[in-house]
Amino acid sequence: MTIFRYVVLIAAVYFSFIMPSGSFAEYDYIDINSPFLRKIPIAVPVFTTDKASATGIQLSKRSSDMLSGMLDFTGYFKMLDPESFIEDPAKTNSDFSNISFPNWTAVGAELLVTGNIQAKGDILEIELRLFDTLKAGQLIGKKYNAGINDMRDVIKRFSGEIVYYLTGNRGFFDSQIAFVSNGTGNKEINLCEFDGSGITQFTRNRAITISPAWSSDGQWIAYTSYIRGNPDLYIVNVRDRSMSVVAKKGINITPAWVPGKFELAATLSYSGDQDIYLLTGTGREIKKLTNERGSDVSPTWSPDGKKMAFVSSRSGTPQIYVQNIDTGHVERITFYGRYNTQPSWSPKGDKIAYSGMNGGRHNIYTIGLNGKDPVQLTGNAGDNESPSWSPDGSLIAFSSTREGPSRIYVMTAFGTDQRRLLAVSGEQTTPKWSPGLRNNQP
Amino acid sequence: MRELLKTSGYMINSKGIPPKTLVLTFGVSFLCHAILIGAMFFLPEYKKSMGNPFPSAINVSLVSFSAPPAGEIPVAVVAAVQAEKAGLKKGTPEIKPEIKIDKKMEKIKKAVSLNQEKTPVKKIETSKLINNAIKNIEKKIDSSRSATVAGAIDRLKNQVENSGKIKTAGIQEGGVKKDAPAGIPGGFGTGPWSGTGGAAGAIDIYKAEIYYRIQQNWAYSEQLGGSNSEEMAVLVIKITPGGEINDIRFEKKSGNRFLDESAYRAIQKSNPLPPLPKEYYRSYYEVGLRFGAGGLNQK
Amino acid sequence: MRKSIWVVLALLLVVPGLLFTASCGKSSIKADIENMKEKSKQAPAPPAPAPAPVPTPAPVVQKAPEPVRISEAEIRAKEKAAAMQALMNEDVYFDYDSAALAPAAQQILKKKAAYLEKYSDVSMTIEGHCDERGTNEYNLALGERRSESAKKFLTDLGLAASRFTTISYGEEKPLDTGKTEVAWSKNRRAHFVVK
Numbered sequence: 001m002t003i004f005r006y007v008v009l010i011a012a013v014y015f016s017f018i019m020p021s022g023s024f025a026e027y028d029y030i031d032i033n034s035p036f037l038r039k040i041p042i043a044v045p046v047f048t049t050d051k052a053s054a055t056g057i058q059l060s061k062r063s064s065d066m067l068s069g070m071l072d073f074t075g076y077f078k079m080l081d082p083e084s085f086i087e088d089p090a091k092t093n094s095d096f097s098n099i100s101f102p103n104w105t106a107v108g109a110e111l112l113v114t115g116n117i118q119a120k121g122d123i124l125e126i127e128l129r130l131f132d133t134l135k136a137g138q139l140i141g142k143k144y145n146a147g148i149n150d151m152r153d154v155i156k157r158f159s160g161e162i163v164y165y166l167t168g169n170r171g172f173f174d175s176q177i178a179f180v181s182n183g184t185g186n187k188e189i190n191l192c193e194f195d196g197s198g199i200t201q202f203t204r205n206r207a208i209t210i211s212p213a214w215s216s217d218g219q220w221i222a223y224t225s226y227i228r229g230n231p232d233l234y235i236v237n238v239r240d241r242s243m244s245v246v247a248k249k250g251i252n253i254t255p256a257w258v259p260g261k262f263e264l265a266a267t268l269s270y271s272g273d274q275d276i277y278l279l280t281g282t283g284r285e286i287k288k289l290t291n292e293r294g295s296d297v298s299p300t301w302s303p304d305g306k307k308m309a310f311v312s313s314r315s316g317t318p319q320i321y322v323q324n325i326d327t328g329h330v331e332r333i334t335f336y337g338r339y340n341t342q343p344s345w346s347p348k349g350d351k352i353a354y355s356g357m358n359g360g361r362h363n364i365y366t367i368g369l370n371g372k373d374p375v376q377l378t379g380n381a382g383d384n385e386s387p388s389w390s391p392d393g394s395l396i397a398f399s400s401t402r403e404g405p406s407r408i409y410v411m412t413a414f415g416t417d418q419r420r421l422l423a424v425s426g427e428q429t430t431p432k433w434s435p436g437l438r439n440n441q442p
Numbered sequence: 443m444r445e446l447l448k449t450s451g452y453m454i455n456s457k458g459i460p461p462k463t464l465v466l467t468f469g470v471s472f473l474c475h476a477i478l479i480g481a482m483f484f485l486p487e488y489k490k491s492m493g494n495p496f497p498s499a500i501n502v503s504l505v506s507f508s509a510p511p512a513g514e515i516p517v518a519v520v521a522a523v524q525a526e527k528a529g530l531k532k533g534t535p536e537i538k539p540e541i542k543i544d545k546k547m548e549k550i551k552k553a554v555s556l557n558q559e560k561t562p563v564k565k566i567e568t569s570k571l572i573n574n575a576i577k578n579i580e581k582k583i584d585s586s587r588s589a590t591v592a593g594a595i596d597r598l599k600n601q602v603e604n605s606g607k608i609k610t611a612g613i614q615e616g617g618v619k620k621d622a623p624a625g626i627p628g629g630f631g632t633g634p635w636s637g638t639g640g641a642a643g644a645i646d647i648y649k650a651e652i653y654y655r656i657q658q659n660w661a662y663s664e665q666l667g668g669s670n671s672e673e674m675a676v677l678v679i680k681i682t683p684g685g686e687i688n689d690i691r692f693e694k695k696s697g698n699r700f701l702d703e704s705a706y707r708a709i710q711k712s713n714p715l716p717p718l719p720k721e722y723y724r725s726y727y728e729v730g731l732r733f734g735a736g737g738l739n740q741k
Numbered sequence: 742m743r744k745s746i747w748v749v750l751a752l753l754l755v756v757p758g759l760l761f762t763a764s765c766g767k768s769s770i771k772a773d774i775e776n777m778k779e780k781s782k783q784a785p786a787p788p789a790p791a792p793a794p795v796p797t798p799a800p801v802v803q804k805a806p807e808p809v810r811i812s813e814a815e816i817r818a819k820e821k822a823a824a825m826q827a828l829m830n831e832d833v834y835f836d837y838d839s840a841a842l843a844p845a846a847q848q849i850l851k852k853k854a855a856y857l858e859k860y861s862d863v864s865m866t867i868e869g870h871c872d873e874r875g876t877n878e879y880n881l882a883l884g885e886r887r888s889e890s891a892k893k894f895l896t897d898l899g900l901a902a903s904r905f906t907t908i909s910y911g912e913e914k915p916l917d918t919g920k921t922e923v924a925w926s927k928n929r930r931a932h933f934v935v936k
Contacts, residue, residue, distance in 0.1 A: 006463070040663055297879060355876055360874070386877075
């Protein structure tokens, strides 16, 4: 090579390496480490209606309040105060083509829901829309025709649409919660809607009835009851009340249905040791799942049905273990505290919630399946037990004695927004959240 | 020497390289390096496209402001100004007559003149002092009074401008004399907003305002997006002198759609920002914003 | 060998017989002695007061055995009733989160065993209970372990397992609903019910 070419080559190499294409920025940076608002601000102004109709006016307030309540329940949203709104939706066109989005961002809204409700005899026509005020566009638009008594259903569906848009999951608006209450003098199983409304008594056994468990299609509830003077396992169809019984000698307790199958795990002690067995949905034994001496109780399944977490006393104190059903491999996952029970596997598959007792108090913890440390969710007020996840894994129902008598509470999966779900006579314990029940209304 | 070269040459290429070529190569390489490095340090235009190899990332943890009683200069600012005197060179600073100095400033001026003896030329980092002042004030704050923030920031601005002007009059720094009015870039500095003088302080205060307004508008749900402290969204905005944000782009997305979108929205909601400081002379102000959700873990 | 068998047989047949006659004899002797006492009471009397009419002892003696036989059955019935009460009244207590039997618990069980040995026709239900701390499901298991622990102790002493049924109530049926250690310790129990 000639010297000239050599020089050019070297120069080219050096310059190409050193010429940065923006590797050093020419501007400063500002670090912003935490948001001011921890929820998405959303505005739900009163729905519009035919002003001449008294029913319409009543319904429009009721339905927008209902939607606000449901969105608030999710914990995702901060509901903005309607008193602060600048824009009056009644002045916008029926197709909302002349919404002034700046009026909404001015009051802090990032999302806006508008609705129009018309009552025509026994029929309701409800039009609901979701807007992004910053992108200045409509995200969802739905028109529903429903019977006048189905308004709540319509609102639930639209709430599901909003949550689906944000998370890809329809949420929990069509789910129910089973729980135990002794207001009648005996512990019986009751049901309510996801937000604590519409309480009905499910069992009338007039004997101690506890530990409800939903099948994954929502058609069956299994529970333990002393109807015959012994803790026996009952498997009841929610619609037609047909029933199977597992009444072996000893205890027949803690049922937990396998996801996607007509099978359940339960603890039976007829063999002399308290072990977890796999049963068919009609109560016939398929196989024994645990084998160690000692108490093995409270199974809970991973969403894919391949693993089971449960409580065992095999190491001396009650701790939580995870067993791979295919391989039989068992590993302990709780090492903090001497009393860890009532595990509940998140429908997202990544965490297990459980009740841990420390210093004489029970609190709810979650622990990841990857060996990370447990996170305490409840703050040492009363005893907090029996966690149960909502079907989308975003909320946890649990029982708490922080007010005195045991009540059902709900909180987000991160432990925020802890609030009481309901309060009826007697004491309420062991809530169990159903799967989504859209097509299975009992 | 030749032997040495020959040996080295031999090691590179088994056939051997003539010593001449080696010397030439080395010489050219050295020359190229010298040119480049010299350019980096001596030619501002070149340096601009290179970027600042030492970017200053300012982490301002603003919570909010509360208004100090009117007319009183916050103690911290006084301290900042007093600290400046330590670095003043001998000789009374030339105070431009048109500057209004209130009583306290007069006292400081006197203190300054009395302290001519104080030698060490400390490179004063006004920006840091002012930031500390701001931080000290913030610590006594209560969350939500935006009007008082604006008022407080304006007050600080004025005070810094005054103190800045006192200072620039006689300071020599880094060997490059700056007797220009505050705001014009000196030779060695950090770009069009030099590290000394009123402009630097003003821009730092402006950055604090940006931080405050955008953070106040940032809504992020940990429930939706999670709270992974490793995730960070970096956006870059351009602000016109009137305060309008006329460009928002992602320098780096976090990979978390909720985090990215919430950051974008926070900026959108903060438009327009206050006008740029008068001292800032360019046609727009470009700044990067790093949004991280890690702070959520602190309870 | 043969000699010893004869000895045993003799003992088995003769001794109870002797005992039986002895007891009968006892009562008649008792009656006689009582009569004698009466007589002796009245005997020294005559020299001083006027001669009192002496009742003929014979009819009294003949009536005497009947009341004794009835009261014996009654006594036995009463004894058994008392034993059943004792079996049910006294609970066996446990330490927190434990199904182990402390010495005090074992003493109580031994007493119950004695009664159960005496009354071999008696069957019992052993209930296992827990205090309200701890969670409901785990306490159902613990309650069963407690009742089983008591049962095993009794069967180890020689009593037939078929005489016992165990049942767990967990924390569902507390005796004392207080929130103190005193209340809790009362609830951590195995309770016995005669069937």
